Amino acid sequence: xxxxxQDPGPFNVPEGATVAFNCTYSNSASQSFFWYRQDxxxxxxxxxxxxxxxxxxxxxxxxxxxxxQYISLLIRDSKLSDSATYLCAVNPYYGNNRLAFGKGNxxxxxx
Amino acid sequence: xxxxxQSPKYLFRKEGQNVTLSCEQNLNHDAMYWYRQDPGQxxxxxxxxxxxxxxxxxxxxxxxxxxxxxxxxxxxxxxSAQKNPTAFYLCASRIQxxxxxxxxxxxxxxxxx
Numbered sequence: 001x002x003x004x005x006q007d008p009g010p011f012n013v014p015e016g017a018t019v020a021f022n023c024t025y026s027n028s029a030s031q032s033f034f035w036y037r038q039d040x041x042x043x044x045x046x047x048x049x050x051x052x053x054x055x056x057x058x059x060x061x062x063x064x065x066x067x068x069q070y071i072s073l074l075i076r077d078s079k080l081s082d083s084a085t086y087l088c089a090v091n092p093y094y095g096n097n098r099l100a101f102g103k104g105n106x107x108x109x110x111x
Numbered sequence: 112x113x114x115x116x117q118s119p120k121y122l123f124r125k126e127g128q129n130v131t132l133s134c135e136q137n138l139n140h141d142a143m144y145w146y147r148q149d150p151g152q153x154x155x156x157x158x159x160x161x162x163x164x165x166x167x168x169x170x171x172x173x174x175x176x177x178x179x180x181x182x183x184x185x186x187x188x189x190x191s192a193q194k195n196p197t198a199f200y201l202c203a204s205r206i207q208x209x210x211x212x213x214x215x216x217x218x219x220x221x222x223x224x
Contacts, residue, residue, distance in 0.1 A: 008151070032210045043201055043215040044154070087153065089213070097142050097161055097205070098169065099213055103153040 001026045003092045006102035013078045013109050020074040021105040023088030032091035033071045035062055037084045038104065044087055047073075078109045113138045115216035117202050122221045124196075132187045132219045134202035143185035144203040144213065147171065154201065160185055161207065189221065196223045 006023045013019040025033075033050035048055065050062040050071050061074040071090075075082055085104040092100050115136040124130045136143065142161045146154040146169075156169030160179040174193025179185055185204075189196045199220050203213040 004153070006153075034212050041199075041220075043218045046212045046214070049210065049212060097207065098144070098156055098159055100156075101146075101154040103151070 003027065003100040004088060004090050004102040006088060006105050008103050008106055010106040010108050013075075013082075013107060015078055015080060015109055015111050017078050018074065018076050019078060019107060020072060021086070022070045022072045023090075023102050023105075024068075024070045025090045025092065025100075026069070027090075027092040028066075028069060030069075030090045030092045032099070033062075033064055034089040034099070035060075035071070035073050036087040036089060036101075038087055039084050047086070073105075075107070078107075080109050080111060083107055083109045115202055115204055115214060117200075117216035117219050119219060120217065122219055124221070124223050126223055127191045128223075129188055129190050130196075130221065130223075132189065132200055132202075132221070134185045134187065134216060135183055136185075136202075136204045136216075137183060138204055138206075138214065139182070140204035140214075141182070141207045142205050143179070144205075145169075145175070145177065145185070145187045146201045146203065148199045148201060157187065189223075196221060 035047040036044035037047045038044040054063040059076045063072045087104045089099040144159040145157040158177040160166035176188045202216040
């Protein structure tokens with residue numbers, strides 16, 4: 001089983017709608033969870049860290065479910081500019097400083 | 112402004128040649144990383160370094176080499192032993208505190224023919 005798995009999509013979302021997707025991780029001892037946004041042929045940029053209690057940043061909400069070993073990202077009121085690939089990143093080993101990435105969820109917001 | 116600089120942005124090489132990708136950061140980060148990304152794929156870790164003069168292999172280190180002689184610099188050499196070198200290479204860095212995220216450079220797109 002891969003360390004981090006995401007359904008690549010694409011997720012076609014009407015403008016103004018809500019979209020949500022999950023990222024599963026294999027190591028129950030994983031620490032540190034992040035969502036990154038990557039535009040086509042660009043570097044990933046940090047969207048938000050994911051905290052145990054869940055966190056929100058404007059239209060974006062991230063949640064962590066340790067029991068089922070997944071993190072989620074919800075985008076409300078989708079904008080055309082939200083079209084991108086969303087990568088999840090997990091530090092799978094306690095005390096280790098490497099991050100493992102999923103393949104990303106591709107979101108296409110449709111006018 | 113602080114950041115991570117990768118150069119060049121595009122690089123073309125003939126098969127059988129070694130090539131070195133540059134990565135410089137002025138964020139005063141201790142840890143630096145090299146990832147590779149292929150079309151439709153996630154990022155795969157090549158090498159990382161947590162301190163000057165020390166580095167560890169990632170998941171796909173074969174055919175690559177690195178050095179960390181200065182805190183600011185972490186160059187990656189793609190050797191002729193790397194079977195499929197054409198890819199998008201990303202350098203990243205982070206501070207050495209728990210739960211700190213990676214910050215990426217803008218990448219080098221390497222094409223080997």
